[in-house]
Amino acid sequence: MRAPITPQFLIWPAACFSFPMISRTRQLIWTTHPPSPARLRREGYHVCRYPTLRDRILACRTAGTRRSGLENPASAILDLFRRKERVAVLDVGCDARQDLPLVYAYLVEPAFRCGCRLLIGADQEGGALEVDGGETEAPWGHPWSRERLGHLLAVGRDPVEVPWPEPVPRWRRWFARLFPRADGDEAGGPLDPEQMAAVNAGDGVVQIIAPAGSGKTTVLIRRVRELQRRGSAPESILCMSFNRDAAVEIGQRLERAGLKGVHVRSFHAMGLALLREEGHLRDQLGEMADEELEDLVAAVFATAEGVRTPGLTEARNLISSFKLARMVTPAEARASCDPDDPAARLPADLYAAYEATLEGAGRLDFDDLIARSVRLLQQDRAVRRRWQARFERVLVDEYQDIEPAQALLVGLLAAPQDSLFCVGDEDQCIYAWRRATVRRIIELDQVYPGLERHALVRNYRCGRRIVAASRRLIRHNQVRFRKPLHAGAAQDGWIAAAACRDRSAGAALVAWLISDATGDEVAVLARTARLLTEVRAACARLGVDPGRVEMATMHASKGREWDRVIIFGADEGQAPHGASLREREIEAERRLFYVALTRAKRRLEIVCTSGKESRFLKEAGIGISNIK
Secondary structure, eight states: OOOOOOOOOSOOTTGGGOOOEEEEEEEEEEESSOOOHHHHHHTTOEEEEHHHHHHHHHHHTTOOSOBSSSOOTTHHHHHHHHHOSEEEEEEEOOOTTTTHHHHIIIIIHHHHHTTOEEEEEESSOGGGGGSSOOOOBTTTTBOHHHHHHHHHHHHTSSOEEEEEEOOOOHHHHHHHHHSOOOEEETTEEEEOHHHHHHHTOOSSOEEEEOOTTSOHHHHHHHHHHHHHHTTOOGGGEEEEESSHHHHHHHHHHHHHTTOOSOEEEEHHHHHHHHHHHTTOOOSEESOOOHHHHHHHHHHHHTTOTTOOOOOHHHHHHHHHIIIIISOOOHHHHHHTSOTTOGGGGHHHHHHHHHHHHHHHHTEEOHHHHHHHHHHHHHHOHHHHHHHHHHOSEEEESSGGGOOHHHHHHHHHHHTTTTOEEEEEOGGGOOOGGGTOOHHHHHTHHHHSTTOEEEEOOEEOSSOHHHHHHHHHHHTTOSSSBOOOOEEOSSSOOEEEEEEESSHHHHHHHHHHHTTTOOTTOEEEEESSHHHHHHHHHHHHHHTOOGGGSEEEETTTTTTOOEEEEEEEOOBTBBTTBHHHHHTTOHHHHHHHHHHHHTTEEEEEEEEEETTOBOHHHHHTTOOOEEOO
16 A cells, blocks of 8 residues: 655645645544534534535535536535535435545545545445455446545555645735746746646646647656655556657757656557566567458458448447447447347447457557456456555646546556646547547546646747737637637747638649748648648659648647748538538637647648638638638
8 A cells, every 4th residue: 555645735726936825633523423513613623514515515516518617517526625624524424436436536535635624424435445345436447436546445444644735815815926937947948837836736637728839848858856755656657648659759858957757648658568477478469461351351241231330440430449448348349239239239249350350469459458448457356466666746738638448557656645746738639530628628527526637828839920820710619628728939920821712722722832942840731631632742742842841631730830830721511521510510620720720830821722611711810812
């Protein structure tokens, strides 16, 4: 069992101003024979009854994805523990399915982070919660809340003095915001107040909303330094990222900052390490060859009359969906099919045949690195405890990009301590086909109701005009946090948009624009690879070397930046894409265009077709010049 972490929780948004600290006595008391309410009040407790609190808790769980601001839906309940040093909750039920997850997430965990003395009067002894076993909790595949509750009751049993910010007059908080003081250290330059508040956040679950260009990686690196300052050993800190390149960058920046020994891995690398150490790897690792998969699909669908045979990409997506979204075995997939509909069983049959082929070849594919790691942690308590004990702190970059299985892997590794630092931006969630969803980042407070949320508010990458245009655009989305977004760069930046008579003329204009480009600071972005092919063809006709610039789809541009960006094909039917319009996914297309705009640091040029101009240009307030 890991040692408890001294909480430094709920620091004021202007945390860098060193407001005075006092102390509180933290203790978790769980009893089936609580004192009378009158006696508890005489001893200084604020007394509540769980049935009443439960109604308020359930009301918090209907917040949905349309948020008027960054406030946690449970803030009114959490505020009880901020204001009161002693709280008693009586008549607590211990139903494993209905009560224990709520009791842990809304009462015990927030009280622990706030340094409260919490007394729970329950109908079941607390010691029983620490015994192995219990009812499996979906989607975690084991008694997730029960184990975390038992952990906190064990480490919080004895009274401990913990620091707590002294109540600060409103005028002083206002003054601190009005005259912000940047702070920094040897790891780099100064941080703005929002960045410092994020770095200095508490020890529980912390969510950082990090818009484009807001310095999220810098904040993550500084957070690692702060965790080490609080006493965490480097080897007990795990940083995870969506892709390998980002993980490499984080590792290099940690090393340059003198923060050695921290584990930095992509999700797949984490799964590989876990399976290898636990002896669950096979001899080979890699994807099934295209020809082999095509033969498998043909064999499975050969007997089905009138059923369309899926293409190669669709077949891979079907199999990945079983592994990483539904997270089921082939047997479970088949059992869930309608027995009266043979056609509905075909995808599950393909999945079963695919898995049997891999097993026969002694091979795992890359999805298995995540799926099998999650299943192993869910099903083997000894393995789960071993890996949870290894990492005291877990930090995750680009949280908006992760899929269901990766979210489970994060939650499994971070438990039972739940010292989790998630960095992401719902406005940059653009990988829906890889099972990423904007809902996962907005509703993280439904998984971790006691989380502390901070927003970075300044885009230091883009010129001021580019920031203003991107801000106007993304505010048209409804499924997002309403949050401020300011320009942090000194330069104004430059935006120009031109409408040509047709796409061929537009491609020729792009070729002319890049004809004098040098170096690697210019990029041409488009919604699809087909549009980029049109630009290359125009360059060939006009004798322009396409190698002068980078060319990338908008999706592939994520995580990149250039001094100058040229967006080609900003037309209705392209951006937003026609298929997305039919599927009513206009907000996803708007997020993608927002990502494209914010790749440009100083100069942004947009080429569209006259009469077909994308609605996004008007929404962003970008004027268009017609070229005849």
